[in-house]
Amino acid sequence: MRPLFSRTSVAIVRFVIAVTFSVATMVVDVRFEALSFVRQALKTSLWPIEKLASAPQEFSRSFAQWLSFRVSLVGRLESLSLDNERLKTEQLKLQTLRAENAELRRLLSVKERFSEQLLQAEINRLSNDPFIHRATINRGFLASVKKGQPVLSADGLVGQVVAVYPHASEVLLVTDSTHQLPVQVTRTRDRAIAIGVGLLNRLELRNLPDTVDMVSGDLLETSGLGGRFQSGIPVARVIDVIRSPGQPFARVMAVPIAQLSRLSLVMVDVSTEGSR
Amino acid sequence: MTFLVTWVASLLLIAAPFPAFMAIALPQWGLLFVVWWSLMRNYQLSITLLTFSSLPIDVLYGTALGMHAFIFALLAYVLTLLGPRVRQVNLVMQSVVVFFVLLVASAVSYWARTLTGLDPEFYILFTQTLASAIFWAPMRYLFERIANFTGEAGADSS
Known part of the structure; x- marks a missing residue:
């Protein structure tokens, strides 16, 4: 040899x-x-390898769920019943508001803004490379997922689908350093581009005029520019506005609203046009 | 057979879900796989096999296809030349050599990632290299056990 x-x-x-x-x-x-x-x-x-690699975690998760299920079943049931009643009441209000909104939009000849074809998906794994913020979800093109569709959590925007396979898809998180997102401040409607910096708890808004009206606590939502995301999806909350004397631009730091490091369930907006 | 089993073992370690906060201290399993083959079994190693075995690693990490092939080729070249001398020293010294060789590979990886549009932090590559050097001894033991199990133990296995 x-x-x-x-x-x-x-x-x-x-x-x-x-x-x-x-x-x-x-x-x-x-x-x-x-x-x-x-x-x-x-x-x-690689699907069998990924399933096998995540088997211990899934087993421990199922075991923990089984234990907690036994211990706190009654308490959780009561709490969920209360939540359910409250949500039912809120849904009634929401239905009235939605009908009112649709009527007003019809009168103004404005297209319906929100669609509601959300597909629930589970995050199988996050990339172990610390510089790449990608998640693999358990829905692929067989479940009508397409490239470019937004992915949301209960709190706000998580990212967008960038690769689609038969039974899985890859989601590029908003915090990835290659991701840029048109946003607007809910309070003032000022527009900016939210850029991922490679940290799961950080977004940055660069090249904003020094006089920009933005304060800590402001909510950033999608502006709808670019046509990829509908407007009004919550994205991040401003935590710091850095104005350096002598510098023409301010830098704004924000923290994503969706808890990206702790996500397990997400929703894919399959009503948005995407591409295979 | 040993190649296939060690490769699948490395893929399993790469695909295993770890909490996000652990990412900075995760060993570079793929690179340790190449280090073992280049140091301990380089006479059984084929550069074509190594190149194609790196592509699934790129897919699992989400890096550009070919990036790990580039680093693997570099590692295999350097370690094959260093191999005879490195095999003579004890395990601790081997870990030190592995650390410095992987540090060079990490620098190349940093450069390749920057070229492909990423914005990596070098200190994370440094901590991962350190973790890889620490894990060299258990990884070597694991792979030698696999080689023994598949009946392809080399002359240098202990």
Whole structure:
């Protein structure tokens, strides 16, 4: 048997071929996005590995749920019944408001703003690479999920679908450093771009005029610009506005409203047009 | 057979869900896999196999396809040349060598990630490299057990 890199000249040739191939693959994938079918095939074939890897966690989660189920069943039932009654009452109010809103929008000839075709999905795993904020959910194109569709939690926007496979999809979280999102301040309607900085609890708004009317506690919501997200979805809350003397622009720090590090259930807005 | 089993074991470790706060201290399982093969079994290793075995790792991490192939080739080249000398030293010294070699690989990874549009923090790559060096001994033990189990134990296995 001979070593992998036995003689120096052969070693260099093999090394150069491997490096050339890998750099070419990277360029074709990142620059031209021409390898999505390879990624899709690999992702599909890795499904058993992912299921097996997450089996211990799922087992421990099920066991913990079973234990808590036994212990606090009665208490939870009472609490849920109360919540259910309260939600029923609120839903009645909401139905009245929705009808009123639809009537007003019809009179103003404005299109209906919110659709409600939300598909519930479970987060299977988050990427273990700390620089890539992607989550894999258990719904794919067989469940009508399409690339570009927004993903929400009960609190606010989580991200958008960036890759779709038969039984799973990948969601790019709003905090990923490659993600940029048009937002507006609910209070003033000032618009900005929320940029992910690679931290799960941080978004940044850059290049805002120093005089911008934004204070800590302001709510940021999607502005609807760009056409990818409907307007009015809560995104983040401003925590700091940094105005440096002599600098023309202010930097605004915000914290995402959705608890991205603790998410387990999300909803995909399948009513939004996407692409396969 | 050993290659397949160790590769699947590495994929399982990469795919295993860990809490987000642990991400900074997670060993780079894929790189440890290459380190073991380059140091301990380089005569059984094929660069083509190594390149294609890296693609699922890119998919699991969500990095650009080919990024791990690039780092794997670099690691395999350096470690195959260093191999005979590194195999002679004790496990602690091996961990130190693994740390420095992986640190170079992390620097290349940092550069590749920046080129592909990411904004990585180098200190996280540093802490992951440190964790990888610490995990070198258990990983080596695990892979040697796998090699023994599959009946392909090398002359240097202990």
